[in-house]
Amino acid sequence: MAALDGLPPLRDVIARHGLDAKKALGQNFLLDLNLTQKVARTAGSLEGATVIEVGPGPGGLTRAILALGAKKVIAIERDARCLPALQEISDHYPGRLEVIEGDALKTDFETLARGDPVKIIANLPYNVGTQLLVNWLLPGHWPPFWQSLTLMFQKEVGQRIVAQEDDNHYGRLGVLCGWRTNAHMAFDIPPQAFTPPPKVTSTVVHLEPIGKPLPCDPDKLEKVTLAAFGQRRKMLRQSLKPIGGEALLARAEIDPQRRAETLSVEEFCRIANLI
Numbered sequence: 001m002a003a004l005d006g007l008p009p010l011r012d013v014i015a016r017h018g019l020d021a022k023k024a025l026g027q028n029f030l031l032d033l034n035l036t037q038k039v040a041r042t043a044g045s046l047e048g049a050t051v052i053e054v055g056p057g058p059g060g061l062t063r064a065i066l067a068l069g070a071k072k073v074i075a076i077e078r079d080a081r082c083l084p085a086l087q088e089i090s091d092h093y094p095g096r097l098e099v100i101e102g103d104a105l106k107t108d109f110e111t112l113a114r115g116d117p118v119k120i121i122a123n124l125p126y127n128v129g130t131q132l133l134v135n136w137l138l139p140g141h142w143p144p145f146w147q148s149l150t151l152m153f154q155k156e157v158g159q160r161i162v163a164q165e166d167d168n169h170y171g172r173l174g175v176l177c178g179w180r181t182n183a184h185m186a187f188d189i190p191p192q193a194f195t196p197p198p199k200v201t202s203t204v205v206h207l208e209p210i211g212k213p214l215p216c217d218p219d220k221l222e223k224v225t226l227a228a229f230g231q232r233r234k235m236l237r238q239s240l241k242p243i244g245g246e247a248l249l250a251r252a253e254i255d256p257q258r259r260a261e262t263l264s265v266e267e268f269c270r271i272a273n274l275i
């Protein structure tokens with residue numbers, strides 16, 4: 001497909017820079033520029049926005065974000081082989097793309113944002129993406145430094161992010177996301193859209209922070225959800241034993257015979273506020 005931005009097709013970029021996909025870095029590249037634009041559009045209007053992109057790889061999504069008008073993109077990529085390809089994009093959009101070589105899991109994103117409201121967009125290996133999402137959800141202060149998160153995951157992880165009580169996918173992620181964000185799954189992407197194709201379907205999830213989430217200490221909420229979903233088939237009086245069991249549930253006015261997946265976010269917060 002001819003690129004609208006005048007830059008070479010991604011397949012050529014990958015061949016020229018020898019960017020054979022590395023499994024260890026979860027490299028499944030999205031080469032269809034219609035799809036990269038669709039992912040970028042999920043973040044809402046990017047006109048004049050500052051975007052942090054994690055894992056730009058050869059830059060397909062980066063190009064879409066810039067073409068849609070972002071005034072500044074700060075991109076963190078772990079694979080140094082991708083830097084020359086990203087430099088070409090930077091040269092094409094002078095002063096608008098800053099590339100940082102590094103591990104996103106060791107990056108201080110709030111400092112990178114420099115006080116600007118930022119939209120975060122990423123197509124990452126799912127384990128890195130899930131860990132980053134949890135980190136972005138757990139700061140001591142709220143609202144957070146980010147305006148929105150637009151993230152690609154394997155579909156099963158997306159289902160866990162948006163899940164509510166009484167859903168098989170509901171767990172720690174669903175509680176955390178439901179507590180502090182409005183999250184929705186935007187659309188699926190089939191394996192064959194990627195090079196090389198992964199084994200499973202991917203999905204794009206968009207999250208925006210809730211202005212005033214229920215008051216709750218994130219560390220305590222983590223403690224309760226870890227205990228409750230650590231033994232999700234057991235009744236709460238059993239799974240919550242290490243943190244207070246029946247007595248704690250009585251104070252929270254929650255039936256001790258219930259199981260973790262039946263509790264609403266409000267009920268989890270109620271328990272957390274009592275430990």
Ligand code: SAM
Pocket residue numbers: 025026027028029030031054055056057058059060061076077078079082102103104105123124125128
């Ligand atoms: N954004 C590109 C796209 O959509 O085609 C590449 C996506 S590929 C699934 C994931 C990218 O994340 C790769 O470029 C990989 O090198 C990078 N990556 C993997 N782990 C990372 C980490 N811990 N920190 C930063 N980048 C990472």
